[in-house]
Amino acid sequence: MVRGRNRWWLVAVVAGIPALALIWLVTAVLRAATSDDPLGRGPREVPCAEAPEFGGARLPTGAYDTRCTVEVWLDTRYAAAFRMPRAELAGSAAPVRARRRGPGSAWATRPTCA
Known part of the structure; x- marks a missing residue:
């Protein structure tokens, strides 16, 4: 050998x-x-029931042409895009307008230092 x-x-x-x-x-x-x-962590399609539920909301009943995505890495980011009839939009936006505070309210003014 x-x-x-x-x-x-x-x-x-x-x-x-x-x-x-x-x-x-x-x-x-x-x-x-x-x-x-390159890491394969881009947005991916998810069911549209999942996206608004993450933020504690839900899609309006008349929503159509829905497209929902999620991006997950350090944080989780959901995005939902949809269409809805104009008449239903006016009805669903009214409660939001009622809760909004106007100029001079506590949300709109800066705190003063004493």
């Missing part, structure tokens, strides 16, 4: 680990350079 011939696998392992790391690094750089969302 020739000395050193039975240790070829050790050389292959030692050379293979940096080669695999280099392949991974090149792949990650190419993916980041060619993608708008």
Whole structure:
């Protein structure tokens, strides 16, 4: 038996680990350079019952053409877009207008320091 011939696998392992790391690094750089969302965490479609429920609301009954998305990373962000008839919009916005405070109210003025 020739000395050193039975240790070829050790050389292959030692050379293979940096080669695999280099392949991974090149792949990650190419993916980041060619993608708008390299980590795959961009907005994704969700059921429209889930999106407003996250904020404690619900879609209006006459809503149509709904499109809801979620983005999750450090924070969770839901977005809901929909259409509804103008007549129903006027009725659903009235309670919001009634709760809104006008100029000079506690919400609209800056606190004064004594």
